[in-house]
Amino acid sequence: xxxxxxxxxxxxxxxxxxxxxxxxxxxxxxxxxxxxxxxxxxxxxxxxxxxxxxxxxxxxxxxxxxxxxxxxxxxxxxxxxxxxxxxxxxxxxxxxxxxxxxxxxxxxxxxxxxxxxxxxxxxxxxxxxxxxxxxxxxxxxxxxxxxxxxxxxxxxxxxxxxxxxxxxxxxxxxxxxxxxxxxxxxxxxxxxxxxxxxxxxxxxxxxxxxxxxxxxxxxxxxxxxxxxxxxxxxxxxxxxxxxxxxxxxxxxxxxxxxxxxxxxxxxxxxxxxxxxxxxxxxxxxxxxxxxxxxxxxxxxxxxxxxxxxxxxxxxxxxxxxxxxxxxxxxxxxxxxxxxxxxxxxxxxxxxxxxxxxxxxxxxxxxxxxxxxxxxxxxxxxxxxxxxxxxxxxxxxxxxxxxxxxxxxxxxxxxxxxxxxxxxxxxxxxxxxxxxxxxxxxxxxxxxxxxxxxxxxxxxxx
Amino acid sequence: xxxxxxxxxxxxxxxxxxxxxxxxxxxxxxxxxxxxxxxxxxxxxxxxxxxxxxxxxxxxxxxxxxxxxxxxxxxxxxxxxxxxxxxxxxxxxxxxxxxxxxxxxxxxxxxxxxxxxxxxxxxxxxxxxxxxxxxxxxxxxxxxxxxxxxxxxxxxxxxxxxxxxxxxxxxxxxxxxxxxxxxxxxxxxxxxxxxxxxxxxxxxxxxxxxxxxxxxxxxxxxxxxxxxxxxxxxxxxxxxxxxxxxxxxxxxxxxxxxxxxxxxxxxxxxxxxxxxxxxxxxxxxxxxxxxxxxxxxxxxxxxxxxxxxxxxxxxxxxxxxxxxxxxxxxxxxxxxxxxxxxxxxxxxxxxxxxxxxxxxxxxxxxxxxxxxxxxxxxxxxxxxxxxxxxxxxxxxxxxxxxxxxxxxxxxxxxxxxxxxxxxxxxxxx
Numbered sequence: 001x002x003x004x005x006x007x008x009x010x011x012x013x014x015x016x017x018x019x020x021x022x023x024x025x026x027x028x029x030x031x032x033x034x035x036x037x038x039x040x041x042x043x044x045x046x047x048x049x050x051x052x053x054x055x056x057x058x059x060x061x062x063x064x065x066x067x068x069x070x071x072x073x074x075x076x077x078x079x080x081x082x083x084x085x086x087x088x089x090x091x092x093x094x095x096x097x098x099x100x101x102x103x104x105x106x107x108x109x110x111x112x113x114x115x116x117x118x119x120x121x122x123x124x125x126x127x128x129x130x131x132x133x134x135x136x137x138x139x140x141x142x143x144x145x146x147x148x149x150x151x152x153x154x155x156x157x158x159x160x161x162x163x164x165x166x167x168x169x170x171x172x173x174x175x176x177x178x179x180x181x182x183x184x185x186x187x188x189x190x191x192x193x194x195x196x197x198x199x200x201x202x203x204x205x206x207x208x209x210x211x212x213x214x215x216x217x218x219x220x221x222x223x224x225x226x227x228x229x230x231x232x233x234x235x236x237x238x239x240x241x242x243x244x245x246x247x248x249x250x251x252x253x254x255x256x257x258x259x260x261x262x263x264x265x266x267x268x269x270x271x272x273x274x275x276x277x278x279x280x281x282x283x284x285x286x287x288x289x290x291x292x293x294x295x296x297x298x299x300x301x302x303x304x305x306x307x308x309x310x311x312x313x314x315x316x317x318x319x320x321x322x323x324x325x326x327x328x329x330x331x332x333x334x335x336x337x338x339x340x341x342x343x344x345x346x347x348x349x350x351x352x353x354x355x356x357x358x359x360x361x362x363x364x365x366x367x368x369x370x371x372x373x374x375x376x377x378x379x380x381x382x383x384x385x386x387x388x389x390x391x392x393x394x395x396x397x398x399x400x401x402x403x404x405x406x407x408x409x410x411x412x413x414x415x416x417x418x419x420x421x422x423x424x425x426x427x428x429x430x431x432x433x434x435x436x437x438x439x440x441x442x443x444x445x446x447x448x449x450x451x452x453x454x455x456x457x458x459x460x461x
Numbered sequence: 462x463x464x465x466x467x468x469x470x471x472x473x474x475x476x477x478x479x480x481x482x483x484x485x486x487x488x489x490x491x492x493x494x495x496x497x498x499x500x501x502x503x504x505x506x507x508x509x510x511x512x513x514x515x516x517x518x519x520x521x522x523x524x525x526x527x528x529x530x531x532x533x534x535x536x537x538x539x540x541x542x543x544x545x546x547x548x549x550x551x552x553x554x555x556x557x558x559x560x561x562x563x564x565x566x567x568x569x570x571x572x573x574x575x576x577x578x579x580x581x582x583x584x585x586x587x588x589x590x591x592x593x594x595x596x597x598x599x600x601x602x603x604x605x606x607x608x609x610x611x612x613x614x615x616x617x618x619x620x621x622x623x624x625x626x627x628x629x630x631x632x633x634x635x636x637x638x639x640x641x642x643x644x645x646x647x648x649x650x651x652x653x654x655x656x657x658x659x660x661x662x663x664x665x666x667x668x669x670x671x672x673x674x675x676x677x678x679x680x681x682x683x684x685x686x687x688x689x690x691x692x693x694x695x696x697x698x699x700x701x702x703x704x705x706x707x708x709x710x711x712x713x714x715x716x717x718x719x720x721x722x723x724x725x726x727x728x729x730x731x732x733x734x735x736x737x738x739x740x741x742x743x744x745x746x747x748x749x750x751x752x753x754x755x756x757x758x759x760x761x762x763x764x765x766x767x768x769x770x771x772x773x774x775x776x777x778x779x780x781x782x783x784x785x786x787x788x789x790x791x792x793x794x795x796x797x798x799x800x801x802x803x804x805x806x807x808x809x810x811x812x813x814x815x816x817x818x819x820x821x822x823x824x825x826x827x828x829x830x831x832x833x834x835x836x837x838x839x840x841x842x843x844x845x846x847x848x849x850x851x852x853x854x855x856x857x858x859x860x861x862x863x864x865x866x867x868x869x870x871x872x873x874x875x876x877x878x879x880x881x882x883x884x885x886x887x888x889x890x
Contacts, residue, residue, distance in 0.1 A: 057742070057743060061748050065757070071756065072760045130730050172591070176617065177503070263495060325501035334505050347766040
């Protein structure tokens with residue numbers, strides 16, 4: 001594809017000034033850790049000449065972002081993968097790390113997107129700004145597909161460009177003065193977005209936790225459901241089921257307890273049901289199956305893992321009308337304000353795809369894709385079982401949670417990568433409760449999954 | 462017992478019709494209804510009303526209810542109307558970052574790694590606010606695109622709204638009007654950490670000159686401030702006004718630029734834009750802003766739709782680029798027609814030359830009243846200037862997006878209204 005003509009490198013750089021030599025520095029060079037509160041201690045770091053004379057604005061860095069310990073988990077894993085490939089350019093790397101879907105999107109769905117795309121070139125079919133909350137037909141389809149008989153109405157549903165973005169938008173709604181609880185381990189976006197928002201204190205290295213976040217330990221010992229009697233009250237409780245990364249699915253009885261806990265404490269549950277369709281057992285697929293949940297819970301979900309929409313970007317969040325702040329103000333009203341001000345709707349093409357996903361043909365096609373990944377999961381579970389590992393998850397979710405007792409999970413990650421060229425995800429990336437575990441995701445072409453299992457067997461036999 | 466009334470307490474000085482609570486949110490908290498014990502975000506309480514454009518839409522809907530047979534013409538929300546050239550929509554789709562850098566920043570040497578593709582400027586503005594946090598101070602032009610102020614309030618940078626002035630405390634409003642060539646008097650502008658600047662401007666249509674932007678960059682540099690430069694309408698520039706802040710020497714150390722495919726390619730529904738954060742831009746500690754923006758993008762976002770990105774790439778092919786500019790020319794011709802219409806009526810008209818917005822002055826008027834009168838009498842949706850800030854109080858924004866025949870029809874109706882009522886409508890000089 002012809003790009004614009006060659007850059008003239010002799011052009012005067014607009015960054016030139018009396019003070020600067022032309023800079024070509026690695027923007028990552030500055031990720032040295034500087035003590036946030038340095039009391040009469042100056043940490044000396046050798047800085048290149050350019051950086052010492054570089055112009056600095058007088059805008060302070062956001063102290064909340066400075067609290068974050070490292071890059072977001074998955075780009076970190078990706079960096080290691082890239083470094084590994086540099087080292088072994090011919091390695092057949094298999095990625096069972098980031099939970100990224102691999103199988104093509106079913107035809108019935110992509111043709112709807114292509115159709116919508118083409119329609120945008122016609123007068124009748126062109127559409128500009130859509131409703132920020134999502135197209136009516138899609139909201140209705142979501143309500144009837146996932147929340148039929150649960151008393152959730154079309155206008156309780158807000159279509160988005162994915163759960164990750166919704167999590168941050170919810171944090172913007174809540175603001176910096178709320179406290180939150182997360183499962184430990186949990187999907188990193190809950191904690192990271194909380195830190196960014198200013199809800200937390202500093203990271204405490206000794207316990208590997210941020211101050212002011214309540215970490216609800218989920219382990220094999222407690223069936224991956226927190227002991228609520230020992231959990232302090234927080235304003236917000238993030239809960240993911242089926243769980244990323246452990247694969248655990250909360251039972252009806254457990255969710256009844258969770259809802260009661262939230263009710264007793266006047267808390268709000270943010271329930272992440274992105275993997276609900278992977279549920280095999282007869283567990284609730286939506287928090288709203290639990291009576292009383294509408295007054296205490298928000299639910300967020302996504303097309304990512306159902307339809308392979310990880311790149312297409314489509315999800316939704318349910319905020320029931322009955323959910324009220326302490327002064328009686330409806331949470332939905334503030335969420336709507338955020339959606340209208342900080343967002344501008346999911347792509348119309350993605351929404352057309354979403355609608356096709358929820359047609360009878362689309363639902364069937366999605367179930368096939370999900371079934372495929374579930375079969376992958378079975379293969380991985382069997383492999384690790386046969387090798388004598390304690391294996392969790394893998395039944396109700398596309399994640400296998402493998403125990404490596406007493407071992408540092410980044411070390412295990414590195415060893416697996418080094419010796420088998422397989423990318424996994426170290427459990428401690430999901431919180432201190434993940435230490436000693438490795439998450440193996442089940443997304444991948446079948447032959448890659450089989451090959452990966454062969455390599456695991458070779459390594460661990 | 463708590464009952465949400467239909468007319469929520471309105472404390473803003475703008476003469477609105479009382480805010481109607483959407484029927485579905487008319488919740489009555491019963492005696493046994495549950496309230497959580499989670500306090501509402503006080504920053505959201507500060508917001509005076511709905512975001513401007515949904516408010517306009519609501520009025521449009523109410524109007525349509527009232528006049529079901531009216532052929533309403535919408536020159537309100539700046540929503541594109543013309544189909545996307547076929548070449549682009551047929552295209553199947555990293556390239557995009559590189560293509561953006563090479564298409565728009567060829568001469569100023571912005572790297573592809575400094576370009577962050579997004580789902581649009583509205584979202585990027587809020588992500589930048591998340592990046593900057595609640596402790597920075599901002600300046601905005603007055604009038605300006607409402608998202609700068611609203612996002613600032615939401616993130617906690619602003620103080621309370623003051624009815625008297627129509628302003629939020631702790632935000633610096635830089636007046637931009639005909640009297641100062643729509644460029645703020647920087648000599649009297651106090652320092653803020655961040656300066657939002659949009660050129661070509663929404664809503665005034667003014668494109669800052671090179672001289673003006675040099676002043677702005679120097680001002681930012683002297684104050685150690687960061688400019689967030691909104692260049693969403695750059696493609697509408699007719700004269701040789703700068704299309705990017707980075708055309709100004711030294712800008713890379715003081716500015717972030719945001720832009721969008723929305724008004725460029727009709728992607729208002731497709732959702733695609735970008736933000737440029739130069740590596741040279743540093744916080745006071747020397748920490749590169751780009752590192753933190755990258756962190757936000759990785760944590761609070763998950764990329765623009767791959768399909769939208771494929772479309773974006775096609776937009777920047779030579780064929781796509783040409784096709785897009787035909788559509789832009791079409792809108793510019795619309796703007797010309799609207800400018801001529803208002804000028805011929807003896808009204809003071811601004812903009813419409815470098816931007817798809819026409820900014821019409823009705824001296825001594827209340828813009829919501831003019832908006833309502835125009836809507837009632839001609840079934841044309843516009844946007845009242847006060848929605849963009851107190852300095853917009855006597856202005857109406859007319860957007861030039863629309864099918865040609867509707868623009869012509871709208872012009873006809875406006876001519877009819879204003880010439881007929883010239884004696885009564887004493888805004889005309």
